[in-house]
Amino acid sequence: MWKGRFALSGRLCCFPKDPLEEAETWGESVDKLLECKSGQIAFRDFLKSEYSEENILFWLACEEYKKIKSVPEMISSANRIYSEFVQVEAPRQINIDCGTRENITKNISQPSLSSFDTAQKLIYSLMARDCYPRFLKSDLYQALLMRADSR
Missing domain, CATH: 1.10.196.10 (Regulator of G-protein Signalling 4; domain 1)
Incomplete structure (x- = not known):
């Protein structure tokens, strides 16, 4: 129970x-x-x-990230999401393909509000069809x- x-x-x-x-x-x-x-x-x-709690935590972090209005806050939040969920050996590493991970890594120095969209869609799909x-x-x-x- x-x-x-x-x-x-x-x-x-x-x-x-x-x-x-x-x-x-x-x-x-x-x-x-x-x-x-x-x-x-x-x-x-x-x-x-x-x-597999990292899935919803990542999804929720992305939802909050997309609401950010200031560039400094976006950069700070993007780096936090990246280090917590995306980078290899992250404490709550999400299960995404290496191409998506590499693309985020390549662009993390200049994040945009859509930086995590592909990864978020993958995690959403995983949660929807599996969890x-x-x-x-x-x-x-x-x-x-x-x-x-x-x-």
């Missing part, structure tokens, strides 16, 4: 609904799951249990659905 840190009451979600009510919509698509803060937390806890279906079958998600149904 799952015993994560995910709060099962309160209004954590980006929508004005209870997270338990939102849990039912997460089964519709990976986008529904990722657009909701409580969905991100539940999915992150699941990925942590599978030792997300397992999440839907997981004890974690099933327990949330049962709690929602029993209200």
Whole structure:
């Protein structure tokens, strides 16, 4: 049985609904799951249990990165994302092809808001086709659905 840190009451979600009510919509698509803060937390806890938490952390970092307005902040954030997730032997190295990794490495000295787009799409695709279906079958998600149904 799952015993994560995910709060099962309160209004954590980006929508004005209870997270338990939102849990039912997460089964519709990976986008529904990722657009909701409580969905991100539940999915992150699941990925942590599978030792692949770096995927959602990278995806979320890229989402925040694309909102940056100043060049100095973009450079700083790009270097942090690169050193944490992209470079070979990074502490949370993501699983991307060597061409994508080399392209990011080559351009990291002059980052743009689209610097990580290809890698982010690859990780999104990996999560959507591989991790997300397992999440839907997981004890974690099933327990949330049962709690929602029993209200």
